Amino acid sequence: MMIKAQKLFPVLALLALSIPARAESKPNPLDKAPSQFAKLDDIRIHYKSLGTGDTALVFVHGWTCNMNFWRYQVPAFDGKMRMILIDLPGHGESDKPKIDYTMDLFAKSVDAVLKEAGVEKAVLAGHSMGTPVTRQYYRLYPKKTVGLIVVDGALRAPKFKPGEFDKFVARFAGPDWKETLGQMVDGMTKDSPAEARQAIKSGMGSAPQHVTVSAMKEMFNPAIWKDDEKIEVPLQVIVAKGPNWPPDYEQFIRKIAPQVDYHVMDGVGHFLMMEKPKEFNEIMAAFLKKEGFLKD
Numbered sequence: 001m002m003i004k005a006q007k008l009f010p011v012l013a014l015l016a017l018s019i020p021a022r023a024e025s026k027p028n029p030l031d032k033a034p035s036q037f038a039k040l041d042d043i044r045i046h047y048k049s050l051g052t053g054d055t056a057l058v059f060v061h062g063w064t065c066n067m068n069f070w071r072y073q074v075p076a077f078d079g080k081m082r083m084i085l086i087d088l089p090g091h092g093e094s095d096k097p098k099i100d101y102t103m104d105l106f107a108k109s110v111d112a113v114l115k116e117a118g119v120e121k122a123v124l125a126g127h128s129m130g131t132p133v134t135r136q137y138y139r140l141y142p143k144k145t146v147g148l149i150v151v152d153g154a155l156r157a158p159k160f161k162p163g164e165f166d167k168f169v170a171r172f173a174g175p176d177w178k179e180t181l182g183q184m185v186d187g188m189t190k191d192s193p194a195e196a197r198q199a200i201k202s203g204m205g206s207a208p209q210h211v212t213v214s215a216m217k218e219m220f221n222p223a224i225w226k227d228d229e230k231i232e233v234p235l236q237v238i239v240a241k242g243p244n245w246p247p248d249y250e251q252f253i254r255k256i257a258p259q260v261d262y263h264v265m266d267g268v269g270h271f272l273m274m275e276k277p278k279e280f281n282e283i284m285a286a287f288l289k290k291e292g293f294l295k296d
Contacts, residue, residue, distance in 0.1 A: 005281060030067075030074040030085065035093065038116035040109045046093035047113045050074065051082035054120040055146065055293065058084045060110065062128030062153070063215055064207040066092030069127065072277035073284070080295045081201075081288065084122075086113050088133070090211035101215040103224050107136040114144070123147035123293055125284070127273065129219050131155065138233065145235040147291060149284060152244070152270050156252050157225035165220060175215050181212075231257040236287040238273075238280065241266045261287050 033048040049056075049068065052109070057077060059070040067085035077083055087094040088106050099105070114122060122144055126134035138145045149249025171180045207215075235257045237244045241264045253260050264285050268275045288294035 002119070021223075024213060026075075028071055028074060029078045030071050036116070038109075038113045039220070040089070040105075040112040042095075043089050043097060043109065044095045045089060045109045045113055046087040047117070048085045049082070049117050050078060050085075050145045053082040054118060056082040056084045056114070056117070056122055057288070058086070058110065058114070058119070058121045058122045058124045058291070060086060060106075060124060060126040060130035060133050061088065061204065062126075062130050063219065064091065064212055065127075066206070069271070069274065070125075072274055073125075073281060076277070076281035076285065077288075077294070081293060084113060084117055086110060086117060090215065091207055096208055096211055098210050099214075100218065101211055102221070103132045103136040104140075106133040106290070107140050107166075110134075110137050111141055111144070111196070121146045121147065122145065123288065123291075125149035125151060126153055127151040128153050128270065129215065132219050132224055138231070142233075145233055147288075147293065148231065149287070150235070150237045150239075151273055152239050155231075155256070156249065157222070157227055158220060160220075169213060169216055172209070172216065177209055177212065227252070229256065232258075234259065234261075234287075234291045236261040238263045238265065238283055240264070240268045240272050242269075244270075261290075 029050055030048065033050050035047060036047055038047060039045065040137045059067065059073065061067060061069045066087050070085055074083060074085070086109070089109050090096045090101050094109075095113075110124070114120075122137075123146055124134040124137055126149070128134075128151070131150050134148055134150075135155065138148060171177070174180075235253075235258055237253055245264070250262055253262060265272050265276065265279065265283075273280045285294060289296075
């Protein structure tokens with residue numbers, strides 16, 4: 001039996017889809033930046049570095065995505081702050097071995113990149129699944145973490161009825177998993193143009209099945225969800241207005257991080273940083289300036 005759509009909000013808020021590329025008036029600095037690779041054990045991790053300095057704004061993508069999902073942020077911050085964009089293991093141009101894709105693995109892969117790139121302090125921006133990844137990084141490397149930016153991702157443990165989540169994940173483990181992805185996208189993009197729906201399906205299907213299933217399981221591993229855990233570094237939360245984030249969610253965030261800079265964007269979906277990049281970038285820039293990270 002399929003999980004009803006309204007029960008999937010905690011799940012979908014952590015998942016990462018895709019949207020068609022919007023027209024860009026000038027060349028994007030991300031495209032000009034050379035590809036580089038760091039290694040975690042035997043896994044090669046693809047990344048790009050823009051700018052200089054030992055403090056960087058580090059962009060961490062979501063489930064089945066890649067660094068390109070942050071491309072509309074790169075021009076806004078180019079020359080104002082060093083940026084690191086990463087393809088997590090199993091995604092993009094990084095290696096995709098058949099292993100468990102845990103949030104711990106992802107966090108350690110981010111650290112491997114930062115070591116290779118000579119970054120000592122990081123403001124980590126995580127979209128969707130990138131949120132538990134950056135949260136895990138903060139746990140493992142608190143002295144290296146000087147700020148967190150949460151983009152439509154959960155900091156509170158999702159709740160499922162017994163067996164509900166296992167049934168949901170099982171739909172992606174079968175031979176028709178890409179069809180399942182397509183059905184999920186159709187349900188989320190029923191008001192979107194046909195070309196947008198097709199682009200989303202293509203983007204979601206880019207990661208191998210073993211990565212898709214493992215990463216989904218691991219992002220909901222109870223071991224990484226600690227609702228009473230405080231966040232003591234500067235924190236910004238940017239979410240889309242809608243049922244994914246009920247009023248009590250902001251109250252919860254303010255309990256674990258009283259200093260939070262909390263924003264709700266209207267008229268956007270899960271990919272707010274791609275749907276309204278100008279507004280999103282202005283919100284992020286104000287936070288980075290307030291905390292002293294961003295050059296004028």
